[in-house]
């Protein structure tokens with residue numbers, strides 16, 4: 678299991694960890710169920726200003742925010758996006 682304790686709380690996993698990425702999981706999302714590039718970026722920009730973000734995880738729901746933001750039908754548990 679990857680040790681996430683040394684990752685900056687404000688970082689997304691994409692930038693914070695070279696040995697753990699979500700690509701494999703994101704590729705499992707059906708293409709028509711994915712957020713647009715613009716929506717994905719917009720969602721993650723909100724997460725990066727949120728106090729619940731902690732080393733790529735949402736402290737409110739426990740999800741990896743990048744995976745949650747990538748899936749169009751998912752929403753922020755606090756309705757920020």
Ligand code: SF4
Pocket residue numbers: 723724725727728729730734735736737738742752753754755756757758
């Ligand atoms: S999903 Fe919502 S609550 Fe969680 S880190 Fe992103 S903006 Fe914050």
